[in-house]
Amino acid sequence: xxxxxxxxxxxxxxxxxxxxxxxxxxxxxxxxxxxxxxxxxxxxxxxxxxxxxxxxxxxxxxxxxxxxxxxxxxxxxxxxxxxxxxxxxxxxxxxxxxxxxxxxxxxxxxxxxxxxxxxxxxxxxxxxxxxxxxxxxxxxxxxxxxxxxxxxxxxxxxxxxxxxxxxxxxxxxxxxxxxxxxxxxxxxxxxxxxxxxxxxxxxxxxxxxxxxxxxxxxxxxxxxxxxxxxxxxxxxxxxxxxxxxxxxxxxxxxxxxxxxxxxxxxxxxxxxxxxxxxxxxxxxxxxxxxxxxxxxxxxxxxxxxxxxxxxxxxxxxxxxxxxxx
Amino acid sequence: xxxxxxxxxxxxxxxxxxxxxxxxxxxxxxxxxxxxxxxxxxxxxxxxxxxxxxxxxxxxxxxxxxxxxxxxxxxxxxxxxxxxxxxxxxxxxxxxxxxxxxxxxxxxxxxxxxxxxxxxxxxxxxxxxxxxxxxxxxxxxxxxxxxxxxxxxxxxxxxxxxxxxxxxxxxxxxxxxxxxxxxxxxxxxxxxxxxxxxxxxxxxxxxxxxxxxxxxxxxxxxxxxxxxxxxxxxxxxxx
Numbered sequence: 434x435x436x437x438x439x440x441x442x443x444x445x446x447x448x449x450x451x452x453x454x455x456x457x458x459x460x461x462x463x464x465x466x467x468x469x470x471x472x473x474x475x476x477x478x479x480x481x482x483x484x485x486x487x488x489x490x491x492x493x494x495x496x497x498x499x500x501x502x503x504x505x506x507x508x509x510x511x512x513x514x515x516x517x518x519x520x521x522x523x524x525x526x527x528x529x530x531x532x533x534x535x536x537x538x539x540x541x542x543x544x545x546x547x548x549x550x551x552x553x554x555x556x557x558x559x560x561x562x563x564x565x566x567x568x569x570x571x572x573x574x575x576x577x578x579x580x581x582x583x584x585x586x587x588x589x590x591x592x593x594x595x596x597x598x599x600x601x602x603x604x605x606x607x608x609x610x611x612x613x614x615x616x617x618x619x620x621x622x623x624x625x626x627x628x629x630x631x632x633x634x635x636x637x638x639x640x641x642x643x644x645x646x647x648x649x650x651x652x653x654x655x656x657x658x659x660x661x662x663x664x665x666x667x668x669x670x671x672x673x674x675x676x677x678x679x680x681x682x683x684x685x686x687x688x689x690x691x692x693x694x695x696x697x698x699x700x701x702x703x704x705x706x707x708x709x710x711x712x713x714x715x716x717x718x719x720x721x722x723x724x725x726x727x728x729x730x731x732x733x734x735x736x737x738x739x740x741x742x743x744x745x746x747x748x749x750x751x752x753x754x755x756x757x758x
Numbered sequence: 759x760x761x762x763x764x765x766x767x768x769x770x771x772x773x774x775x776x777x778x779x780x781x782x783x784x785x786x787x788x789x790x791x792x793x794x795x796x797x798x799x800x801x802x803x804x805x806x807x808x809x810x811x812x813x814x815x816x817x818x819x820x821x822x823x824x825x826x827x828x829x830x831x832x833x834x835x836x837x838x839x840x841x842x843x844x845x846x847x848x849x850x851x852x853x854x855x856x857x858x859x860x861x862x863x864x865x866x867x868x869x870x871x872x873x874x875x876x877x878x879x880x881x882x883x884x885x886x887x888x889x890x891x892x893x894x895x896x897x898x899x900x901x902x903x904x905x906x907x908x909x910x911x912x913x914x915x916x917x918x919x920x921x922x923x924x925x926x927x928x929x930x931x932x933x934x935x936x937x938x939x940x941x942x943x944x945x946x947x948x949x950x951x952x953x954x955x956x957x958x959x960x961x962x963x964x965x966x967x968x969x970x971x972x973x974x975x976x977x978x979x980x981x982x983x984x985x986x987x988x989x990x991x992x993x994x995x996x997x
Contacts (some may be wrong), residue, residue, distance in 0.1 A: 481843045487996050506845040513843070517836035519768075520777035534844045535762040578840070 434459040434616050435480065435586060442475050449475045451640035452489060457633075462612040464627035464634040465620040468748050472640040473620045474514050477590050480618075481511040494585045494616075507535070510579035510615075514590040516572050520564035523610040524555060524574050527563060528581060535582050547593035548569050549577040554603060568595035571678055576604070580611075587611065593626060605630050624741050638748040659737050661707040661716055662688075666729040669703045676705055681713040702731060761846050765854025766861060769828070773862045782823045786866050789816035794873050804881035806873060810891040810964030814957055817895075817902055818931055822923035824862060826916040828855045829991075833914040838994075848991040852984055856900075856907055863899040867892070887966030894963025897976040898956065902927055904983035911990045912981025931956040 435457040442450040449477040450472040457463045467473045478484040480491055482502040490497060493703045496504040519527060525546065532542035548557050558566055563574060572595050579587055592608065593601045609630050609665040610703040611617055621627060628648045644651060665672065669687045676685045686706045716733060723730050773779040790809055797808040826883050832838040841851060902923075909922040934955025941949055952958070959972040 469821060478839075483839055503845050503847075506843055509843070511840075511843045513836065513839045515836050517838075517840055519772070520835075521772060522768075530764065530768050531840075531844065534761055534846055536761070551823075696780050 434495070434620060435488075435491065435493050437476075437480070437491040440479060440486050440491050441488045442472075442479060442484065443487040446641050448675060450479070450486075453637065453640070453642050454489075455642055455645060457618055458614055459616050459720045460613045461632045462608065462617040462619070462630055464631035465618055465637070466622075466627060466634055466744065467620075467637040468623070469622075471638045471748070473637060474590060476637070477514075477588055477618075477620060479521065479587055481509060482506055482515075496516050502527065507582075508585050510582065510584035510587040512575045512579045512587075512589045512592055516575035518563050518571055518574060521562065523560055523562055524566070524577075525550065525559045528577060528753065530583055531578050537582060545581055545583065549580045552580065552607065553577040554600070561584075569600050572596060572598075573604070576607075585618045587615050587616060587619075589617065591621055592619055593621070593623065601626075624744060636744060636747055643747045643750070644743075652737065659735055661709070661719055661733065662704060662736050663707060663719055663733050664702055664704045665723050665733040666701045666731075667703065667726065669705075671726070672703055672705050672728075675726055676707055676719060679707075679715060679718045679722055681709050681718065683708045683710050702729075706736075761847065761850040762854040762857060765851060766845075766857035767815045769855055769858025770861050770865075772858075773824075773865075776827075778823060778827070782820050783866055785812065785823075786816060787869055789813070789820075790870050790873075794870075798873070798876065804883050805887055806870075806877070806891055807887075807964055809870065809873065810895065811961060813895060813897060814931060814960055817898060818927045819924060820866075821863070821899065821902035822906050822909075822920040822927065824866075825859055825903055825910055825923060826920035827910065828859060829911040829987075830913055830916045830919045834916075836912050846937045848988045851991065852907065852911075852987045856903060856984055859903045859907065860896075860900050863903060864896065867895060867899075884966075885966065890966045890968050891902050891964045894960050894972075897963075897973065897980075898960050901956070901976050901980045901983075904980040904987070905930075908987045908990070911987045934958065 437456070438453070438454045439452045440450060441448065441452050453476065453627065465473055465477070475484065479486050480493055480498060482498050482505050485499060490499060492498065493505045494508040496508065498505050507566065522530065524615055528546045528549065529542065532546060537545065540544075550556055553576050555570070555573055558570050558574075563571060572592070576589070579589065589608070593604050596604060605626065608617060608619065619626075619630070631648065633645065633647050633693060634651060636643050636651075645666075662675065663672075673685050674686060676682060684707075686708075688704045688706055707715060707719055716735060716737070720730075720733055722735075762783040790813060793812040796802070797806055807985070829838075832841060842848075874883070874888055905926050906919070906923040909926065910916075910919040912922070913919050934952040937944060937948065938952045938955070938958070941952065944952070959969075959975055962969055962972060963997045
């Protein structure tokens with residue numbers, strides 16, 4: 434469980450993190466999303482007690498990050514952004530050193546090292562020098578280190594960067610398995626990752642939380658509704674006015690030149706994007722209108738908003754606001 | 759504080775993986791061997807005066823090489839982030855790294871014990887000055903390491919750290935010695951300053967004199983640099 438309230442970090446006059454507040458309940462996996470420079474890593478560094486906040490505060494596993502930073506760090510597994518490791522050490526040796534730093538008793542340390550080596554698919558590389566490992570293998574050494582002391586809270590900064598597709602799937606499965614017992618906060622650029630792994634996403638931009646909720650909630654949020662795509666052969670203006678008159682339709686947009694959509698003048702087909710009022714399926718009405726007008730119809734389908742679009746929209750809105758302010 | 763030995767252990771084993779340490783070891787032993795050859799001659803008093811007296815000059819260049827990476831490498835590689843997000847304090851880190859580097863310095867000294875064995879074979883040896891000389895070397899080494907650690911904590915660049923360390927060691931060791939060679943031209947005040955130089959205090963040890971004032975001087979200056987290093991590491995949080 435992580436609880437953040439009014440957390441702020443200023444670098445001189447620049448607010449890298451601007452009074453953000455959020456909660457991560459116990460056992461939840463939360464995706465922390467944002468464009469580069471949004472303040473993700475700064476927030477994570479404050480939560481991991483590497484940087485102190487300028488103002489505001491947070492608790493990790495019930496301990497205050499400022500006043501009880503030792504306790505926080507004992508209960509936290511942390512994988513930093515670039516996954517820094519001592520390249521001259523062997524993987525197993527490194528994990529042993531980290532276990533000693535955490536004062537793990539010898540037997541427990543050995544048992545946990547074997548466990549995390551197995552869990553992070555490191556068995557074949559455990560006795561190799563870290564400097565000779567690939568980016569993905571190093572990433573897993575970092576992950577093994579974060580898991581070593583079986584922490585209640587895990588904070589992972591871009592855990593799947595540099596992994597190949599199979600490894601990505603394996604690591605995501607691993608993270609998903611960790612949810613429930615562990616509270617996990619992972620930062621990422623990769624939106625499908627959030628949809629695949631996370632119970633909830635927190636999107637930040639310009640140092641502020643701009644949206645949060647489950648991936649479904651975000652997709653369904655009012656700003657990003659699903660739209661109906663209609664491809665038929667007719668004059669664009671006629672399509673616009675006929676479909677605009679259908680009950681429940683809010684607006685009609687004629688798409689042309691979009692990838693995947695034939696331009697209107699090539700074979701006479703146009704693609705119209707129909708947005709309806711909230712939670713109303715207008716496909717039947719739209720189809721009826723098209724057939725009544727005897728327009729040849731190629732396709733009619735409901736397009737779900739992707740999380741990508743939502744992400745671009747909320748972060749762009751934040752950027753515009755920042756420029757205006 | 760209890761985590762310092764773990765960190766020290768890692769530093770010492772880290773040295774054996776890095777080519778830099780072998781370079782330092784080679785330079786050190788070459789210099790030591792060269793000085794010893796002058797001690798190891800018929801007619802010379804049986805002792806290691808030459809080795810001990812001249813060794814300090816070599817240390818001004820060898821110790822910075824040993825210490826340049828101590829913190830600079832952590833900054834550059836970003837490993838400092840994993841270090842301080844484990845439940846480890848600044849004092850643990852500074853003491854651990856100090857003990858590690860000083861420990862490796864002791865390893866560096868170990869082969870010179872062979873000289874003692876050689877001298878013993880050919881002469882009746884007075885062990886007093888030898889023990890005092892080694893004590894002096896270890897004290898000077900520890901002081902130099904603390905300076906090196908301090909400089910290394912200030913920068914991400916190992917080269918900058920090494921050059922800065924040599925500069926500081928020059929000022930506290932070589933410069934006072936050089937000034938003293940022209941003592942007659944110095945004002946009384948400057949003469950006093952040069953007498954406080956590291957070399958002046960150190961030669962007493964190689965003569966076999968263990969002056970508690972000198973011991974306290976070396977330990978105190980070492981402690982000051984370690985304290986400053988702790989402060990530098992703490993200051994990272996207020997940037």
